[in-house]
Amino acid sequence: MNYFIVLTLTGIAAGMIYAALALSLVIIWRATRVVNFAQGALAMTTTYIALAVIQATGSYWIGFVAALIAGLALGAIAERFLVRWVEAGPPLNAVILTLGLLLMLEAVVPMIWGAQIRSFPAPFSIAAIESGGFSIAISPFNLFTIAAVVIVVLGLFFLFRGTALGLTMRASAFAPEVSRLLGVRVGRLLALGWGLAALTGALAGMLVAPSLLLYPNNMDAILVYGFTAAVLGGLDSAVGAVIGGLAIGLALSYIGGYGGGDLESIGALVILIAILMLRPQGLFVSGPERRV
Amino acid sequence: MSLLRRGAIGIGLGAVAAIAIYGIDSIDAYRVFQISTVIYIAIAAAGLTVLTGLNGQLSLGHGALMAIGAYTTAVILLRNTDVNPALVMAAAVVSTSLLSIVVGIAAARLRGPYLAGATLGLAVGLPGVAVRFSNVFGGDAGLSVPSISTPDALGALAPEVWFAWIGLIPAVITFVLLANLVSTRYGRDFRAIREDEIAAQLHGIRIARTQVIAFVLSGACAGLAGCLMAYTANLAAPAGFPLTLSLELLAAIVIGGIGRLPGAIWGALIIVLAPDLISSFNDALHLPGGVRAQLPLALFGAVLIVAMLGFPHGIQGALDRLWWIRSRVRAAR
DSSP states (O other): OHHHHHHHHHHHHHHHHHHHHHHHHHHHHHHHSOOOTTHHHHHHHHHHHHHHHHHHHSOHHHHHHHHHHHHHHHHHHHHHHTGGGTTTSOHHHHHHHHHHHHHHHHHHHHHHHOSSOBOOOOSSOOSOOEETTEEOSOOHHHHHHHHHHHHHHHHHHHHHHHSHHHHHHHHHHHOHHHHHHTTOOHHHHHHHHHHHHHHHHHHHHHHHHHHHOBOTTTTHHHHHHHHHHHHHHTSSOHHHHHHHHHHHHHHHHHHHHHHOGGGHHHHHHHHHHHHHHHOTTOSSOOSSOOOO | OHHHHHHHHHHHHHHHHHHHHHHTTTSOHHHHHHHHHHHHHHHHHHHHHIIIIITOOOOSOHHHHHHHHHHHHHHHHHHOTTSOHHHHHHHHHHHHHHHHHHHHHHHTTOOHHHHHHHHHHHHHHTHHHHHHTHHHHOGGGOEEOOOOOOOGGGTTSOHHHHHHHHHHHHHHHHHHHHHHHHTSHHHHHHHHHHHOHHHHHHTTOOHHHHHHHHHHHHHHHHHHHHHHHHHHHTEEOGGGSOHHHHHHHHHHHHHHOTTOHHHHHHHHHHHHHHHHHHHHHHHHHOOOHHHHHHHHHHHHHHHHHHHHHHOTTHHHHHHHHHHHHHHHHHHHO
16 A cells, blocks of 8 residues: 555655646747657756756856756747748658657767766655654655645746736637737747746756666657647647646556556557547547547 | 659668678678667658558657567566567567557547557557566566577678577568558558548548558558567567657658658658767767767757758758659650
């Protein structure tokens, strides 16, 4: 029973990271109808940038902020200079383009920083908190992970629902032509959407690196988990992405805890196929059934 | 047009055969290894290009399907090293086809990014099976595969050289079968579904069944390629089938032109030979080793991006265009 609680708590912490990545996929999907397969590689890149900044300045927090800013910039650049030219074309072209970006980032990063596996610092202890002789199975870093993702999710929610900027962003995703006629700078907002998504992904990369370690394709599996979470939530629903991320985090924690860690990626594959076969429209999307 | 295509396939295969006949006996072991690699990459790319180009299904899982073929080969040869290579190849094709039926049935319900995501899961998840069941599949170290023995009549020939020769046979069979398939009813059905599913359905094409057929056919090519890969590398190990393998296959078909069979050969040649070309330029550039090792992958990624931005039809598309312009010029005279 105690072990079950441990797995549940660590599953929630991991789930928040998958939720952040799922959310970044959902933001881009809603803005441009593209699944950004380079999202994991972008997060890996910003985490390397964070590590370089941390080593140069000695401060985790300067590195943390640098990663988020780098994410914002890289995402906006990717949309403005690459994705914009294929958005109107066949959907397959956009997918292949993001895969090209993935391949390129995973090759260019080791050119700069080397391909060896690196450890990544955590700002708080990753050992479980002890209280009166009992271990409560969750570490200060786990709590920080949960808090950081919750803050970003609430921030994005406020941006999209509570500000004029968010309203125009939703409008330009929903009806780009009409928005353009009404004077909205749709292109800029799409770039901003990609930037915000990459920022959220960068957060996920920073939070997963202390336990996963940092190497050029360390986010491949996390991308699959995030995609599974996003599909579970319906790919169109931000709330769904967060709940989907938590569900995948818990499921993989139980699978890994009771079956062995090497089962996690296979488990994610089985879950993904099962969702796509049984409920392809996801759990949190209302309205007409989509064609997947 | 289709005559032209078949002609181009013939030329491409002829070029490979010529390299084999004139060079294979006298060149060093590394070149022989490269020729065998081009052959199996071309087979896998041919399968992928039919699936993606004709039927519009993008699979990122073909590297994983190659792993199925390779492990089938390794497991059979572990039990009995003397099994006829033709039988081993057939077994690899059958086992991969069986898994492809399962994946294909799931894939037939998925479109575009969903299919790409699901097959991405396959590419990332499947190597875990080999690690998990290490008593059967040898874990991270993998299983070793014995070389094919040279027949007595050709006793002087090294086994790798002999294998590079006989690897051509399944390659030729695959390309001839696929080239013919493209112009039959099935090929037309594949294209009809890619262009417009509802219109295809109205013409009586059974969408799901045709999609599964396309996936299984394509998967069978990947399985055959995996079998040849195991023989070539003398090894089947999880590290041989990373996600980048699937992405390299994608780069190969994009370079050659998506949906164009001769393009699969061009693409395979470039994918396999690019690292060598880069090393030869490196004498002038003096890049550090870490950069040189990653440069091919960075270039393939850049090629995917640039191709999608500017040249979606690849090398074979450019060649077809040249032929077309030439025939126009002739007709004008």
